[in-house]
Amino acid sequence: MISELPVPPWLFLIGGALILPVLPKLLRSPAFLLTSLLSMAFVWFIPEGARFEVPFASYTLILCQMDQLSRVFGTIFALIAFAGGVYGFRVQSTGEQVAALLYAASALGVTFAGDYVTLFFFWELMAVSSTYLVWARRTVESQRAGIRYLLVHLFGGSLLLAGILLHTVKTGTILISAFEPDASASAWLILGGVALNAAIPPLHAWLVDAYPRATVAGAVFLSAFTTKAAVYVLVRIFPGWDILIAFGVLMALYGVVYAVLANDIREILAYHIISQVGYMVAGVGIGTEMSLNGTTAHAFSHILYKALLFMGAGVVLHTTGRSKLTELGGLARAMPAVLALYMVGAFSISGFPLFNGFISKGMVVSAAAEAHFEIAVLLLHLASVGTFLHTGLKLPYFTWFAEESTALPTKTPPSMLVGMSIVAFFCALFGIAPSLLYRHLPFNASFEPYTIPHLVETTQLLVFTFMSFWVFRRHLRGEFTISLDTDWLYRKPARVVNRSVVLSAGAFFDAAERIAETVVKQLTIILGNPWPRTRGIFQHEWGANVPAAFEPNAARPPMEKVIALVLACFLLAALLSVAR
Template identity: 50%
Template sequence: MSALFLHPAFWLFTGVLVVFANRRRMPGTPVGVIVALGALLALLRGVEGTLETSVAGFRLVWFHADRLSLLFALVFAIVALLGFLYGSHRMRAGETVAALLYAGSAIATVLAGDWITFFVFWEAMALSSLALIWQGGTAGARRAGMRYLLVHAAGGALLFAGIALHLAGGGETSLGGLVSGSPPFWLILGAVATNAAIPPLHAWLTDAYPEASTSGSVFLSAFTTKTAVYALLRLFPGTEILVPLGAAMTLYGVVFAVIENDIRRLLSYHIVSQVGYMVTAVGIGTQLALNGAASHAFSHILYKALLFMGAGAAIEATGLRRLSDLGGISRGMRFAVVMYGVGALSISGAPLFNGFISKSMIVSAAAEEHLLWTELLLVLAAVGTFLSVGLKLPWFAFFGERRGVRVRPLPTNLLAAMGIGGGLCLLYGVFPDLLYSRLPYAATYAPYTLDHVVSAMQLLVATGFVFYLARKTLVPSPALALDTDWLYRVPFARVVAAITRALAATGPLAQALRGETVVRLEATARRLAAPGAPPRRRESFAFRASIGWTVLFAAVAVVITWIVVWLRNPG
């Protein structure tokens, strides 16, 4: 039993039962905070080791804790705690259940030691995150959720296919052991790339995350993409294709964020961009780079949750979500704005904040391997990050022109969560060894050298200067930008509609296919029941077609089979 308590997901899943059983009597979230705390405490013991059960002949390694998985599980538990605290004034039982399942399955995924367990929780994560998106409750959330489902179902199918091929090819059931370049390798990489939101497979993220509730998007920002980063670290370290993909990804997100108007969609594009850093690092594959990817995932989860909390605070206070509607609201929410600023400086890689201690590690790793272009792209992306998240968003949302937007006071629990988040960002930024001591790979790194600090400062100042010059150009306007989701929202949807129309076309074969002749035949049946009106000939047509089809099929089948048999041994 004590082994069970060790597993942090156990706490969260128990919370699901408690909330579900008491769904009418009490709001769920005190439970959420408590079980997340339990999970966190279970993890802080930092026990490494493996626990497995033989279920029905399958060896299931449901707890496989080494330094890599413990690092991810720890930060997942922290962010779950912050998320439940942040949302506790508004989360109902349904959303709490979805969030508990989501956080629990993300933790269980990174602690899984075999393919089957990994797949189970990977899928559970997809479904529970979908539930969380749908809790947004709007028509927009519903539709975005369906598209999210479409993409993740395809990703899950790829993973399933990959695992099946891997195991059928004599692969071990324990996680890992993929032969580079083999079909299962590519299938599973495709599945993981979908969850890591590598363009062009990223549109589900920027499409769906802004549609969730304010607390929902805090959870969403943390788990799915970072679990994918964990999977990349575990399964695909040093895969070279990831270097150009990741580097392109960092800039892709940044560029779209510059023209984005929806505050949470802007931040979502920066998830794509930041995950790009981690993907690049995994591709580089040196010990330093892998440590960089792991620590950047850790830092990113904290500051990105903080940023989404800040954006959510603006939405909670005003009910508005577009930059072009907001403006001049900082007066009513000073503390939240300051904490958002901490998150913004962290993501921009300002010294003393936690983004700096991990991002510079990845840039240095690229430099050490003499990947000049990669390094250049990463630096440019850092510039763009500060431009959008650090300057554009706060300027047009919190400061700038006042439009007479009413600002409602924010609840204490929300501010407390932001305060803790901001505190953690600073804590890890000032004392990097708190994080470095937990890193999985053997590589040391000193972030606070004069060289690093000065170049980071120069980049920030230069960006600020350009923003000042271009502030008129950057004024946001209400519009949306096409992204790769256009492909399945317009052409693909048209193809599906065309197929449906074709199937709906009349004709005996189409009717036989649809099996929907009953509507017409009912008239005949009624006439049979009420004699007097002779049935018309046309209406019995479909029956004859159905029988005729069967007989025709049988005849054709006989002939074909006989020909094949005869061909195989003539004479």
């Protein structure tokens, strides 16, 4: 079974990333789209159970392994790479496009990896390539946030690697398989690394730190890949780990609380990634077939609507140069199409009937209800209220309505609108025809979203959330503040750490170098050729010809000869070995 399939789907994206920079400028964006379409085609045409294996030392790497779970995640990753490519058609630099392709490739790589070594390789590639999407915004803030992002992810990667090594040593296999709950130290370490990428508090601060500072199109890719690839790994390896229910519900509410305080529109959306991933994590924790299907479906839906929301916020930033609620307002007349498309995303994330959030969020909540986690059910409903409140009401109200701002938006590039329309189409499509998604879900559990009780509770929740918002909306106005989060733990002490560890060490080495240099100088004078001194005695010119200090140039010619001799020896040895 060396290779039942010609190529793993991510190979096209990596190939695209390699050839993109040498293509003529005009062809780069089309090539981006072509490679993402090709990879999507292969996600679909590779038969189930197919494997692509290569030998690696005494192990066998499974670079690509196809089953239904991987196929659903692979499909949505490839689809969003394409839609993001359309959105960024005119606004992405070549560097960003290369990084985005590598990022998409690594997300697919994680999704199809059959062993931990392959998984880890793509995990790290994902961290590095996504960092560039933050840096490419080229502001001082984004550079700093990017470095923090990278360091935190390298920490998460080390947890993962430690877990993998421990697991391999203990079991002798690198193959990926599900862990029993509370299995072993290695499982906990791996869970730590994955939880960091899934942005489970307190390991989540990198997300809200970096995403709002990424490039306009880069944030779209960021919102789709890292957290959802981690959700995939959770479904694959940690189904039924009870602790994930508690953490998932906590996450869902954590994001909601912070979104009240956030002023930057992309920060609000970033906090709501955490909130939405909370549903998925809780679904993994419940661990029934229905809940795992729910997690998979919700990840699929979430990638679509969250990308759409980030696209809408990106247009605002791109056309006005502003992203804070306190500096926005009254833009509806200037960009009605963007508003309409954004609202499709907002309706989807809020779980409006006929949009895709309704058909997937309901699955997770129903699974929790079926398994009798009543408190979890109510808290997830509360998180739903918060989701509609921020993404569906606060953000659009203070951006496009409320008081007129001084912002003068430029024209929206058509490619951005096309990108948004593609994603909005799918948000509505899966909401109207959920079976298109359900029939591909990996586990065997059926769910009917359009039932009277489900519609009743959704309608009541949404209508009264809206009324509450309208009454108290002035309390939600943006404020010129930032909110402390767990990144405080590594940002606030950074200056002290830098001074005590980096700067003091630097000062120590500087001092040591100065002392050494002085000693050497003195020694060269003292131990130098005594002849000039004696000559000085005879000529009665004390110190006339004494070398004042070590003169490096004087020592160079002899070194040249030594190096030449060594090289010649090498050459001779090489010639001899060839001749033999």
